[in-house]
Amino acid sequence: MATISRYMNRNAPVSQEAGERISQVMMDLNYTPHAAARHLATRRTQTIGIVVHNIHTDFFPPLLSGVEQVVSENQYNLLVATYKASETKNQPPLGPHNTDGMLVFADCLSDEQLTQMCIIKFPLVLLYRTPPPYLKIPFITIENKAATCKLIDHLIEAHDRRSIVFLRGPRGQEDSNWREQGYISSLEAHGIPVRSDLMLDGEFRGPSAYLSIKNLIAKNKSCFDAVFAGNDDAAMGVLTALQEAGLRVPEDVSVVGFDDSRLTPFLNPPMTTVRAPTDEVGRVATRQLFNLLQEIPVEQEILLPTEIILRRSCGCVHELVPAL
Amino acid sequence: MATISRYMNRNAPVSQEAGERISQVMMDLNYTPHAAARHLATRRTQTIGIVVHNIHTDFFPPLLSGVEQVVSENQYNLLVATYKASETKNQPPLGPHNTDGMLVFADCLSDEQLTQMCIIKFPLVLLYRTPPPYLKIPFITIENKAATCKLIDHLIEAHDRRSIVFLRGPRGQEDSNWREQGYISSLEAHGIPVRSDLMLDGEFRGPSAYLSIKNLIAKNKSCFDAVFAGNDDAAMGVLTALQEAGLRVPEDVSVVGFDDSRLTPFLNPPMTTVRAPTDEVGRVATRQLFNLLQEIPVEQEILLPTEIILRRSCGCVHELVPAL
């Protein structure tokens, strides 16, 4: 038995002959080692987990895809769970009991839950959020504020927009706050007053954004000339609401998003947005996590750059054909 | 120890007092049971797996999302792996050793691999494929042929298209074959000859579709007046190629897709396509798998209906605003 184990793990010498017999018998019996037994004995699950809010918005696929890529390169398994601490009293479905480490998206886990996991030294990497100040957890974020600021600058300077609606993301999500800061600082830099009646909920989702814009239009159709949608998903909802109201994009209203998700160049009109390297976030974060697992020192903080992408929805002439 | 186990699994009476002590201590110690130990003892992993080709195309998110929903309703874990038997010699990353059952997308696993798993009675449900005739594995498919046929009928009858390009999906994927059958039978029903020079590779992916159309245009710009793209992803590639060549959609060329993925109504022009209940496939399949796990008899074969959705890309007037 021990020899077999040593053969399979190649962690001690095994005679040629024994090796051949083992591999022969393994073939004959169609043997695969029982993962649970191995996990139990080694205390390693060869599995990492990722906790996200949901899977079906355009935002997650590239993230998951990046994660999955690195995970399979490392011959690990990937457990995917949807969970949001603020919406349930259940324990998180993933943790030390079934994974070796975890990627945590934004506010899926509460500060207390993170603290618990830190106490037991459970390897974590945070995506799109910073840890509470008393915890040392590596995290990956993207440049939100500067990009948003530039985008708003562009609306103001290039397209002479002054009444720019800002759609917030979900409360408690840092990206949303930074984008708000960028919005405000751009307005202030241009001496434009920040109007709270133009700052609405969007929740980074189409339906919610749609409703916000629809309500705004119901109150006063011409009180705004541009919309920063929060993200691309919300931007789609904005387009719908504007179209319903007979407002033209970009002639009457400029619309800009965030993420540069795969479909933005195909929208009508093609959407001006901020390119965020979502798949790269997934890859980098997963590599960080694997480093943690091997106790290789990791950078505490990684900030990935973003870049504004001008297309037609802000008012720019845009003759480029969508890239694939 | 046994009492604790019984308390946690509630499968034998435990005194009130003992129960309280246990739960108290569990809180104090911040105890979570070790999944691997449990798996080893019970021979159940409380985990199901899904094998797909990749995650990042628009097709998979709704599928995964549907699966994940049912999985978490059942308090199970979900292992996600990308794998394609035809592209590697490695063993599949998922199987009896780490899951209780598996969902298998299309041709991710080979017939031999399926056979192996059947021999050991490993619960499987197939997505978008039928099992080889000698295996009894429940499967979920969608109505491909009739829908494609109707869509081609529509191009011919409503828009007077005669030279309709057909972009194939990946070889070995049944959906693609059925769609081809639908295409052919519609042409035949209208007495239009089936031209092999109009049947090109698309692989259900944008870049591939783009190249096929680009090549075709290079040969003869006006040899076709419509494109059935195979799926929506490919349709996006088609749009790009046409746009580059200065061909207008739908005036010069009608373009239609398949799937009705989330973005199709937002494309420019909004895409005529076939609505496939992808998330429902995920849910239904997962429910089937859970039935198998509990040895509840399941339907061997489930065929979900599809429905054609007319928008502007085929030439129909389309005033509806995209729904969210």
Next chain:
DNA sequence: CCTATTGAAGTAACCGGTTACATTAAATCA
């Protein structure tokens, strides 16, 4: 030639739960 080292394989404890079986006390029954 004797000892130290190395290669290969065996032995058994251990990982952390589950569960069949045994035990004991309390409750029910005739």
Next chain:
DNA sequence: TGATTTAATGTAACCGGTTACTTCAATAGG
């Protein structure tokens, strides 16, 4: 009241591997 059932708990084997420790033979070193 004694016999039987039921509730609650204890005991220990077991799930299927890993690995520290041991054994033994072959080889190298002095």
